[in-house]
Amino acid sequence: MxxxxxxxxxxxxxxxxxxxxxxxxxxxxxxxxxxxxxxxxxxxxxxxxxxxxxxxxxxxxxxxxxxxxxxxxxxxxxxxxxxxxxxxxxxxxxxxxxxxxxxxxxxxxxxxxxxxxxxxxxxxxxxxxxxxxxxxxxxxxxxxxxxxxxxxxxxxxxxxxxxxxxxxxxxxxxxxxxxxxxxxxxxxxxxxxxxxxxxxxxxxxxxxxxxxxxxxxxxxxxxxxxxxxxxxxxxxxxxxxxxxxxxxxxxxxxxxxxxxxxxxxIGIKRYPCCFMQQQVMFGFLELIRENNISADDVESIEVDVQPGFLRPVRFHHPDNEDQARFSLPHSLAVLLLDEKVFLDSYNEERVHDPKVKALRDRVKIIVHPEWDLPGISGHDNPVKIRLKDGREFSKVCTSADVSMILGTDEIMEKYMGCALRVVSKSRAEQIADMVLSLEKVDDISKISELATYPDK
CATH class of the missing domain: 1.10.4100.10 (2-methylcitrate dehydratase PrpD)
Structure with a gap:
């Protein structure tokens, strides 16, 4: 020593x-x-x-x-x-x-x-x-x-x-x-x-x-x-x-x-936004699919949260794509309009889309001080959708503390959806093969070389 x-x-x-x-x-x-x-x-x-x-x-x-x-x-x-x-x-x-x-x-x-x-x-x-x-x-x-x-x-x-x-x-x-x-x-x-x-x-x-x-x-x-x-x-x-x-x-x-x-x-995200939103978004999507709800049907959306939820997720009407990823109203709006949410759902065009803005106005976040816990998570989040015809549909969404475990096929779909924006299909598959057999790789610089220099 x-x-x-x-x-x-x-x-x-x-x-x-x-x-x-x-x-x-x-x-x-x-x-x-x-x-x-x-x-x-x-x-x-x-x-x-x-x-x-x-x-x-x-x-x-x-x-x-x-x-x-x-x-x-x-x-x-x-x-x-x-x-x-x-x-x-x-x-x-x-x-x-x-x-x-x-x-x-x-x-x-x-x-x-x-x-x-x-x-x-x-x-x-x-x-x-x-x-x-x-x-x-x-x-x-x-x-x-x-x-x-x-x-x-x-x-x-x-x-x-x-x-x-x-x-x-x-x-x-x-x-x-x-x-x-x-x-x-x-x-x-x-x-x-x-x-x-x-x-x-x-x-x-x-x-x-x-x-x-x-x-x-x-x-x-x-x-x-x-x-x-x-x-x-x-x-x-x-x-x-x-x-x-x-x-x-x-x-x-x-x-x-x-x-x-x-x-x-470790939980793997389905959506490119703050982890605190993931379970609420997943539950919300299930609710609209189960009841065949469209954006035009919706009068209002209510989400009940603990105070810690809004410490990071605090933007109701985001000004840009960085804020949009920390906006639950934005995330629910694009889910309601598109169902499929990926990287482009948070770009500047969607942030300023009048249809998205109008739906964000219909979202109400209700904060429960009595639910506060150390940290920022720890409580389930009830969601209620009220339709213009008076009907209501609700669901209690699991706390962010419960990890989202995606299957191998879902992980590969997410990986390819990202990688193909930058590299060819053959390069993306080559990288995936090496990472998924990482225990056989003698030098990880081989993976980095493929990732550093895109081929398209």
Missing amino acids: QNRRFFVTSKGATRDIAEFALKTTYDDFDDKLRQRMKEILLDSVGMTLPGAFMTQAKAAINYIKELRAPEEAGVWAAGFRTSAEWAAVANGCSSHDTEFEDDTYPDGTYQVGIFPGIFALGEKLHISGKQAIEGFVIAFDIAAKIGLSSLECMTRGFTGPALFCTIGVAASAAKMLKLDVDTTVHAVSIAASHGSGLLKQTGAGIHLYEAGLASKDGISSAMLAKHGLTGLPNIIEMPMGFLDAVAGVTDPDLKLGEGGFHSIN
Whole structure:
């Protein structure tokens, strides 16, 4: 071990994170988890490709291209390479710009804050597909377990996933760099100071950028620790430390790896908008289909929500596509008009469509203060549709805490719907074949090469 200014403790959450990261291996995962992770990573690649051409991601990519950083990892769909850290930013921002990211609730952990860092540093280091799955599962479990222990952070206005994914990626990056446990403790501590994200930034480009920043700063934290930078070895759990500052929590029992790995619970979005809306939209679509309801029939729509719902989903009449993805009235309006909702449902044309605007006016959000819980989710959401002829139809939609589990065919349909906007069918199928057999890939840079340079 290198000489350090601070004594590294033998117990506590900071060290628990480091030890968990270093001891956990691909062999600890069952076949169900391995298959699930390959599907999540396929979905991740798919959403990143069209995201690179969206407004906010283009701003980040243009800036990163100007930096002319060392060519270590690919910026997917953008046709150039940059440093691992900046590739992670670009790919995190691109994947998040679609708002197709996959999450777990109530912690809110998102995969777009993790896979870009694993793949970018992994490309630089030429890791195998098994190591990529390993790194992703480790980082996600750390981030999610920290999130579950500190739900209050989102009530206070932080974007918990952005903060906690930084720590998860740092721990996985330390493992990929083959750091020892004491140096990994420092990487985790440094990441605690790097972590950032504000919930009120939803609807603005920086909210999307935060996901890439989590991966970048996770990599940087591990690299800085490798070169000798130190952090307090108990900063996660100590009074006035990281979790105390963001959530009022000290000495958490993170239960890392206990009861299975948390990434098995990742829900895959059907719709390119905030995860909080997904179950309401799915239930609403079932209601209109079961009762053959058309837009012209509808007098009003009521949705009952907990206060936390409107912390991120707060735009009734959005001004642009970024706000539209955090507008439940907009999402219900386009569902009612189109039934099929995809990326174009939130573009500027739909935001300003008079028919969509008129339907948004018919949506009423009823907030129930008595339903408030730590975090932003946790309560079922009743929906009522009142028709012009006086009839009413209602349904109680499941809480966002219940993950949406899509089948393999649905995941592939979503992936192809995204990928074919950027690459040919043969290229999309080649990428899918490699990701779905990731355990056989000896060097993940082969996947990145295909994703970085589009063939159409």
